[in-house]
Amino acid sequence: MTTEQDSSKTNESQNNPQGGYDLDSPEVSFSRRAFFGGMIALGGGLWALLVGGTPILSFLWPKKSEVVTVTEMTFEKNLKDFPVGESKNFMFGSIPALLIHDTNGKLSVFNAKCSHLGCTVGYQKDKDVIYCACHGGTYDPNTGKNIAGPPPAPLKPLVADVAADGTITIKIA
Amino acid sequence: MSIPTLKNLNIVQTVVDWLDERVPVKAAVEFAGHKEVPVHKHSIWYYMGGIAALFMGIQFATGFLLMFHYVPTFEGAYASVQAINMQVPFGWLIRSMHSWGANVFILVLFIHMFSTYFMKAYRAPREFTWLSGLGLVGIAMVFGFTGYMLPMDEIAYFATKVGVDVAGESPFIGPYLAEFVRGGSEIGQVTMNRFFTLHVIALPLAMMGLFGLHATLIQLQGISEPESIQKLPKAERKYEKFFPDFIKKDVFVWFAVFVGFMLLVTMRPFGLGPQVDPAAMAPIGIKPEWYFLSQFQALKLFPAKILFFDGVHVAMVFIGTVFGSLAVVPILDSTGKIPFISKFATVYGVIFLIGWLFLTIWGSL
Known part of the structure; x- marks a missing residue:
């Protein structure tokens, strides 16, 4: 593991002297996958929250009550x-x-x-x-x-x- | 596992072996045996967490019993608590234990919190232990607040009214929050359902979960030593085994505290105020329980208007910031390597404690 990381670091610095990211390097494509994975997880989480949360919150939300029942x-x-x-x-x-x-x-x-x-x-x-x-x-x-x-x-x-x-x-x- | 012959059958050993193949009992006993508790002049504070856990147990047990007689209705609650106090055999005892227990539990939690704060036990790697403990104090206060309403005496009604209206003054979401908590525009049966459900289902689950985390972290990380002890050379530091040495003393302390508690509970049974009359004026001299007195006094002190803001909003932000700082200041001091911040955390703690005591005593007068 360590050697792999070290070698890719060397590659990165060789390919990109400014210190930016080389979009074609295997490390970056992994990051891209992680990014999309993260987005799917986030989207899925939000969806679940919405689908689960809406009925639960609506169930618990109080009915409209009249403040004054007599005039x-x-x-x-x-x-x-x-x-x-x-x-x-x-x-x-x-x-x-x-x-x-x-x-x-x-x-x-x-x-x-x-x-x-x-x-x-x-x-x-x-x-x-x-x-x-x-x-x-x-x-x-x-x-x-x-x-x-x-x-x-x-x-x-x-x-x-x-x-x-x-x-x-x-x-x- | 070899099948024992009749000759060498050792029942205990056989049961333990059988169990250990299924549940790692031996590993757990060994783990407990390796765990050590530091022994020094501040060791007494190590008992506070255990005492707090004892009172958590008392609250769960007595609360469970009370539910067999308590009626969670707006009309019937007062009569049912009165019956528990006057008619149900030993009802007065169980109720007194539960109501006094709540007060003592919170007091012990405060002592535990301040002692760990001043011993700087919150430092890395124990930040989550501190934060989970703070969460437990928060849950205990909400327990107190929701439990307060359930007997439906005068103080129950007005404390709930004020508490919910305080929540209603929170920025942006306030009015929605108050409406949601109350379950309508006025306190009534819906409010009672909400408070009761929170008090007997949601909060116990939350407390057990967070306590599980808190206790696990303490087991994993061991018991923190104050800085003054850490500085000592290794030869001068003393330890004792958690199991069985510390546990023995812990059980003794529990026993002593429990006896003292039962004296209080039986000599001064917890009373019940007059039944609430929603039309009547709030009684002169009405006050919340002692653990809300500092906030109560602060709310009294803020004038109606401060510059362009309503005083009550400023008071809310002030109270929120002060209590929120208990989560922030220890995290700032988590490395313990910046002398200025370390000193600041200590001084801040002292000011906090004095200010809190001052407002609490003032509020009680």
Whole structure:
């Protein structure tokens, strides 16, 4: 083996003083074969990945799900039973929501999913803020604006309508 | 093999000979007999890998048992874990062993990882041993994360929510990844199926495969000696036989650790938090398990915006780079011949360890 290699090296340097490759030498034709072999293996591998991977990935891919299953719902309490300073976490379809009867007497309602990493936020009456316990994000309870901590965006608003009899209806904004 | 006559029949020898013709037992015993373990003042760290393997075994055994009573449904999981804790005979013990075991396993893995790092056992030709070990730590963390969700108590729900949303903040593929992991836009039964399948099928197989590689490499390459010992003249270096000398001590250490572990498991049975209410606010003071506290604290510290970037993206890149560096720095130092890099690797390790401890303790406060 060693002698063969040595002799072909000598041949190569003799044939090609610039140090390039001599395409006709047996060594190069072997490389060409290796190259095509490699390409076939690579192509075959990719093909197998595609043929095997497509059904497996499609099988595992989640079905399209609706984010909000409801567009409107009646809140469980009447305005009479929901005084200023009161708040309530509840499910609005599949999303957690937060209704606050804020200090201005206004009803504020938000999608309670923190804009940072998706924990459910809640109202802290003593500090008059909306707070996320996971990473300390803080929001304004009147506007839902992010005011401290890591959240990059305000809370998404929902709408609360109050009928003459005090029935509260929650709607998507 | 000659047929033994009644007179010279030695049953053990006959069985061994019979077996050896089919399976190379004698070669294996001889191999184990030749293997030597260095004896020096840092030898104690050599037991960590074995202890980690012991806890891997405990996790497999107790996990297997828990599956006979656990119900992997979004509605039923909490009740089934509660039943395991309160009604099933010795259920509390098996569950406590599994939950505590996960924590101790990861702790031992960290000690094993840092001790091999500082002894520079990752150097050539052991780069793959290091990388496979790092892979095992990674798998153990994913085990922890997926196992965390299964009891469906408060912390399970919010830890999963945050963990998946963190994945969702990865560049480019993030939203697809989060959707894929969750199996939809919200955490539900589909998420549970995915986590359960990963936890009981995919991760155990991956761990066994990678552990097989890790252990084989250690057998093939022998046990690494720290630089300070390698420098000693041959006459001053001491060794003991792996089989039976080291194994005897190893078994003793396992026994002692196991007794300590059972004390913890029985004196402080692992509890179960309140059942999750997806509508309720995340409870004040909620925290992940200790091994995710450093990342948790880092996520808290990054502000909403850093220049033009969302803070959480910068935090992700930061956390990813820091943990990824554990794969890169040892490879840079693999020859051990460049004094600057060698020194850098040591200093980097110290900074990493102090930073990690600092954030972990801060996160726990």
